[in-house]
Amino acid sequence: MFEPRQYAEWIHGEIFQPVIVVIGTANAKTRIKEINGLSLAELFAPFGGHFPPGISVSVQSLERQIAIEHFRVQFTDADSAVQLSQLQADQLADWTVESSALERPTRSQSAKALEAPSPWYEEWRSALFRSLRWSDHEGLDQPTAALLVVMSKESDPAMLLEQLLHSSNMPPLCTQGVLDPVPSRVAVLLHDASDPASPSKEELVRKLENLKTSFAPNQVFVLEINHGPADHVEQEIQDLFKTCRSRRAPPPPPAPNESPSPSPGTRLSQEDLTNLAQVVTEVVVKNAVPWMEKQLQQLEAQISQSRKGFRNQLKYLWRKPREANERGEVVQEDSGAYPLHSVEGQMRLAGDLSFHLRDYEVALGYYRNVVSDFKQDKSWKHAAGAYEMWGLCAYITNGARSEWNRCMESAYEHYLQASSTRLAMRAVVLHQAMWCDLKEAALRLMKVNGDLPDNNLRNALILEQAGQLYYTCGAPRKGAFHLVLAGHTYNKLGFKRLALFSYQAVVDLYIGKGWFHITDHFHFTMARQAFGLGLKDESLSHFLKLLNSFADADKYVCIQAERENTYIKEFLYVLKDWVQKKCSESEIESVELQIPCIQPEVRLRLPDDQPMATAMPGAAATSPKNGDEAATSASWELLGEKMLPTISPDDRMELNWRQRSDARIFDTLRRVTTVGSEVSVELTLTNPMRVKWEMRAVRLTGELQDDTGVCDDAVMFPSQDVTLGALESRTIQLTAVPKKEGLLKIRSVTWGIFDCQQVICDRPFQFKGRRLRNTLEQRASQSGVYSDDLRLEIKVRSNKPRLSACLEGSPELRRMDGTQEAQLLQGELHKCSLVMRNVDCPLAFLHISTSHPNFVAFDRPEGNEDLSIDFRDEGIRLKGTFPKELRVPVLLCINARGLHALRYLLLAEAVGDGIKSEQRQWITLEELTRVEPALSLSARPSPSYASDGRILFNCHLENKAAVPLQVQQVQCFSGTSQLQFHACGFQGREIVVEPGQMAQMLYSLRPGDERPAEQSARLRLLQANRKKSRSSRREKEPCPETVDLVAQWQQGDRADRTGEAFALQVPLERPEAPPCPLDLHLLAPEVAEMAPDLLVPVTVRIRNASMAGSVSFYFVAESSADIAWIGCERSEIISLPPNTSHTAIIYAYFVQPGVYNLNRFRLFVVGMPSGSVPASEQAPLAFAVPFERLLHVVASQKEGTVG
Amino acid sequence: MGSWLAEAALVNVLIIVGKDDVPIYEADLSTEGLREDSPHLDQFVVRAALDLVDEMVWNTSSMFLRVVDKFNDFHVSAYCTAGHVRMMLLHKHRNEEAIRAFFADVHDLFLKAMLSPFQTPNMRIQSPLFDQKVRAAGQKHFRA
Known part of the structure; x- marks a missing residue:
């Protein structure tokens, strides 16, 4: 966007310049084209004020004198002074944009990628302006001078000049009467110094004099050129003409059969350039500008004659529109131009000449006056043109914003009304270059985009320009979206490079923010575009990013399997093409593909390790x-x-x-392994995609180092093929077999990708060791400092x-x-x-x-x-x-x-x-x-029968298994000796204990009757169990003399299922009761008769026998199957001072006659005198007073007495 | 045969956008049928509308911002919570009251989801319950 002053310079420098038509003889055209590689207009073009020092002129407008520092004119060959057709204009635009993009391959990576306007937009804009020249609705291309060029070598230059003067040689608009066909005329006698056929100096002077005489009063110049060498052209000169040619619009690409022309400026020397500049300056200053001044005054006079004065004003009020001509025929809208003899045509031309002479106020007046006529005539195109120039003049003269905005919008609307979309676009482009709010400009462009629905290059450029404007005005997301739309449109039109540029410019605004569908679209589209442009590396890189994004755990989006299949198919196609171009047949390339995913848990398995399958x-x-x-x-x-x-x-x-x-x-x-042993690496592969993934020749890679360095062929890495289904995870084991001693380092796992023969995926193992926190730097590091992980470095020893x-x-x-x-x-x-x-x-x-x-x-x-x-x-x-x-x-x-x-x-x-x-x-x-429960054995010596020197053991066997178990024998061991252990009363009988049953047996032991036990595994087991039992006993406890009892059993008649039950550390004497501070007395009848409602009162009297202090306790009456206690079976906590007693009565209930021991009371002491053993309610000391209080319950007299 | 007979889908795509324009929840609540959009186009349009949300949020005290942007036949309605979490709904048919009620329901659900100790702010909402309830709300307001 330009300030008004800059805008004026831009308009006069780039778009609207006075035209000088160059008309040359066929010889002149051919000679300059063949020798200098230029057309006649191109030969003069650089000196039309486009390069320093430029041309300074002082012009006399209608009312004032204006000094113009940098006056510029454009030279045009008369035979090319026609407007381009729509097709030609489109071709020119396409070629311009494509070549502009080709010249700037790194534009999208630069910081200016998002700044408006883009260089191809500017060039497209220039091409648009050029393609719209020589339009019949404006007089901006009015020739101000005609340069008639004849060669000095030609035989009769005067006659040739006469022929060139004919009006048919002028541009078509001049011959049609739209533009003035008689500009100022200047003859140029072109003397080619390099042409041997050129006349001598004397001859040249003679011809010049003749011409001056015959061509008077018009000026005649002699121009000597081609003093330079044939085989060399100065770079400066070449650049001058090239730049000028590019500014003049690059022509459409030459046809293939066109002969190549020499470089522009060939044979021209600095002297030639000076000559050219002098001639052009003379033409401009002494011919073109005076003609314009004179023509403007003449036009003003004619316009005044028909429009000024009271009479003309009145006449103008009754002006008829151009709808019907004099003969009453209806004229179609925009069907014709206004000829120069019409006052409207004169006003328009006068306005355009004033505009060229920088008299904007006068020009503005003409445009303002003529626009209403055009509108009245419904000449929308002319009206639009007048509005357009009115807007430009208003802007340049710092007019009201509303005025030039309205004018430019009216111009756009009227052009659309006249179906002149290209001109409408020109009005928009000129409007865009005016200084205004960026957002407003972007909105205007989007409106235009909606009004011009053709899906062509213009739409893409509008979208791109709008996107850049949105981005600049603080709407980056909207701008980025429009740039994507521009890229999409470019892609559809086949401008893949521009499409790629558009995507590249905004890709960073989207990637990595969780918009996964957008990210996928970007990578896939850019990969395709890059491949279409032959950028194989970039294409592959985008495909890899696309596929690797599936390894991202955060990527939760559901993508159709069909789409994933497309990704993979195209990736493989690009991959094959890439590798074909990149390397020869024997070479292998690797790519950083993260699919399938390798889970971080990678285990090394040596032959010594238990296999996972059998470990559990x-x-x-x-x-x-x-x-x-x-x-x-x-x-x-x-x-x-x-x-x-x-x-x-x-x-x-x-x-x-x-x-x-x-x-x-x-x-x-x-870890250490042996030479020749297999080292297995166990890893889990996961396919995150919904398509099958084939991995060919999956193997480990690594090296073996010894004292001499890395050994070649010292390790063998077997391979295997793996196919992972959709979303499948599989654990595989890969092996390495070291063949000699050293340090085996397993580096990575590699595999071939589908059927691509020369491409492998190499995935190095990357493990982090322990997080180090020893130093301040290590602790302060945000990413953490980790030790090396040596799990895949294995020492190999023989x-x-x-x-x-x-x-x-x-x-x-x-x-x-x-x-x-x-x-x-x-x-x-x-x-x-x-x-x-x-x-x-x-x-x-x-x-x-x-x-x-x-x-x-x-x-x-x-x-x-x-x-x-x-x-x-x-x-x-x-x-x-x-x-x-x-x-x-x-x-x-x-x-x-x-x-x-x-x-x-x-x-x-x-x-x-x-x-x-x-x-x-x-x-x-x-x-x-x-292990399921089976037979349990518990034993205790019975005190009642120890009088005859034998020790009786009451053995209690309980079968907790679900099958009957047969007790074969019970053995007794002491140390390494086996003692004679005799059953009492059931010798020779098989004892089968049914599931859930208990059996009590008496065994007798006579001390001293022993023999050494056989040293066997069974004995070692017994000793180990005995040792463990001893270790669990508290050390302070006295260790009485003990024996170990072993009951051997068998499951039914199955000899293969035998076992042993231990009763370890059975004391030979009954253990003494621990000292209890309480005495228990039970008062009850000795005999009771069985009756249905028999309740026997039992008086429990407990006395504190300790003199040290109070004792707190409670007692519990234990019930069994044959006796039940009526009342509270557990007392409250009772506190007894020394030598006091507590009495309670509790009733016993019996279900059948018999002799019962009533002493089923246990005392739980929860508080002892200080200094004694500590006790609490949570850890009470339990005591059972070892005496029997028997009660004989006799049967009823009616039923008889038992026993 | 039959493709042109198929009904056009009723497009409703909800995207909740958190801090730094990170989408934290997406749900396609559209009905089955022919569609002119694609998942990435939906995301593009919704993301582009965030610029307009940033402007409009200062012009109203209401959380419901109505239709903030358009692209071809698609409209984008927005709802901005007090924590500046933006709920964006891409839709074709304009039914402002239904959209307002839907946003209110989703806001409630969103607050409950955010109160979960297992939900980190500005991270993806992966609660299946939340997803299920949002879809139910969509069905209730857009298909009733």
Whole structure:
């Protein structure tokens, strides 16, 4: 947009200039075209005031003298002085815009990309102005001079000049009478110094004199040119003519059969330029401008004659419109121009000449006066033209804003009314260049866009211009949208470069803000446009961004599968084309494609690790159930410490990793594997798209480094093909096999994309280690400072055991009719084997330990006499010569119900002098076992029958299993000896305990009658259980002499299901009751007769026997199936001072006759005298006073007495 | 056969735009049928209308800003909450009272969704319940 002064300069410099018509002989035209590569008009054009020093003139307008500093004229070949047709104008506009965009390939990336106007808009605007020259509704192109050019070598220049003077050589508008056909005339005798046929100096002078005589009073100039060399043209001269030619409008591209012309300005020297400038200045100053002054005065006189004066004014009031001519024929609207002899035509021409001479007030007066005539005649085009110039003059003369706005809008409307859309567009463009509110200008453009519905280049440029104006005036989102619309329109019209520029200019305003549909549209469209322009790299980059956006977790939008399929198809097409152009057949290119997604959890699996599939066998089926006992296991680290008291840090970290699987440990830990072993990397691939994704030859990449550096071909990476369905996630294992010692670094995973043979997708593994917070910088860093993650850096060693181990015969899950059956019964004896296979590596030792030594016992392997075996608390240790396969018998006897994770840790160390931690192999095995309840055994010595030297044990057996269990025998152990244990009264009888039943048996033990027990796995299990039982006992408790009882059982007649129930640490003497501060007395009858409503009163008397202080307590009466207590079975808390007693009466109810022990009372002390054992209501001390108070309930007399 | 017989869809696209022009919720409440728009065009039009919302919000004390912008046959109605969260509805048919009631319902639902401790301000609303209720509100006001 221009200020009025700038606007005037722009108008006179670029758009409306006085015209000098150049008419030359055929020889002159041909010679200049062939030698200089120019037309005659182009030869003079640069000197028409367009370049310094310019032409300064002083003009005499009607009323005043005006000095013009930079007066400009334009030279036009007479034979090209016609208006372009619509088709030609469109071609010119298309070519102009396309070539302008081609010259500015980086415009869209510059900061000015969103500033109005864009360079192609300016050039299109210039092309529009040029295409509308020589219009019959205006006199702006009135020739002010005719330059008649003849060559000096021509035989009769005078005669040729006479021919050139003929009016038929003038532009068509002059011959039609619209413009004055007789401008000032100047003859130019063109002397080509390079032409050998040119006359000599004397001859030239003679010809000139002849011409001056014959051509008088018109001026004649001689112009000598082509003094320069034939093979060289100065760049400055060439640029001068090129610039001028571009300013004059680049012509449509030459036809293919047109012969190439020399560079513009060829053969011209600085001397020639000086000559040209002198001639042009003379023509302008002495001919064109005086002619204009003279013509203006003549026109003014003619107009005054017909319009000025009272008589003319009155006559004008009765002026008839041009609808009907003199003969009464109706004239069509806009059917013809106003000839120069009409007063309207004269007024228009006078206005245009005044405008050229910068007398805007006079011009404004003419336009203002003539517009009403045009409107009255319904000559909308002429009226629009007059309004247009009126608006320009009003703006340049700083007229009222409303005035020039109204004029320009009227011009636009009238042009539309006259169906002159190009001229209407010119009016809009001229209006746009005036200084006004940007938003208003943008709205005006959008209105024009709606009025001109043709979907052509003009619409695209209007949208672009409107978008830039919106953006500049503070509506960036609306501006961006209009630029997108412009890009869309450009694309439809085939201007792919401009379309791409429009999209590129605004892409950053949209991307990354969550408008995913827009983002996809941008990338897809720009990729297509770039591909259409041959920008393969850019196209591929946009396709990659488009596809990679699917990996964005925030991208939740639902896109149709069909559309995704289109994306992939076109991506593959571009990819194939790109790789074909980029590299030869043998080369491989990689692209950064993030599809499919690799989940961040990437695990390294070495052969020592338990496979995921077997690590938790039947995990779902064996998940803990309600009521299971806690199934905790010792950590691998703890087991390792038991094996190696001085465990190295590397070993500790290795076991720690197996225990916790915490990846943070890999900031320090590098795992160790053996040469030739498979290293597996487990990763999960996810296809986020709704179309199938084919991955060809998926493999790892990496390198193996040793002391000498990176080794070639030292690692083998097997590959596999993977196809992921729509939205599918799959976990795959990729392997690497190192062939020699060193440090294996796995770098990335690669795969081929569909069927593109030469393109791979290379996805480096990027792991963050532990967040470092040691220094201030590390803590202050916003993105965080992380340690290196070494999980995929593996030490490869040759001297490391390659042992494999598995547990054979472990209890299996048994199912029957879809229901789950117990794996093992509590205490069931189950034999299995730990099988180890060694591969060609001599072992220094092998150590096996288990997390549950009380459940698992190892036995001596059979047939391996060379091995020395050391049974330890946590397992066994083997030394010696190891066979290739070693089977260690394992006896399971799990005496606790619930789900148990039994762990086996194996440590094998190779023979050698290297770093021990790198020569060790740790194998971790874990088995989940569910144990259901079975037979339980509890025993206590009976005090009643200890008089004859024997000790009687009251053994209580309860079957908690769902199947009947047969008790085979009960054994008694003490230390490593087995004691003679005799059943009392049921020798030789099989005792079968049904499910839910209990059995009580008496056994007798005679101390001293013992023999050494057999050293077996069973005994070791018993000892381990005994040890654990002892460790759980409080140390302060006195340790009486005890024995261990073992009841052996069998499930029915199934010999394969046998087991043992332990009663451990059974004291040989009855434990003394703890000192109770309370005495209990029960007062009740000794005999009672059975009756339906028999209630026996029992008086409970409790006395505080302590002298230390008060005792707080409550008592509880325990009910059973045969006796029930009527009344409160639990008393309130009673506080008894020393030596006082409390009495309560409670009633007993019996259901059948018999002898009953009434002492079923337990005392709970909640407060003791100070200094005694602390007690509280939450943790009361429980006491049962050990005496029997028997009551004989006799049967009724009617029924008889029992026993 | 039959494509020209199919009825034109009743287009109603709701986009809730949070701070920094980040869309935090989108729902296409249109009926089935022929459509002239596409998902990206809807987003373009709605986003372009935000400039006009920024202007109009200072000219009225009402949260409902009525139709703020047009593009071809499409209208954009807007509702700006006190926290300057803008609810934009792209629609073809003008039914101001229904749109006003719909925005009021969505505003209620939006406030409830924002009160959820699991919802971060200016982040995508991914609550299925919210989505379900907004769609129900759309059905209630635009298809009744």
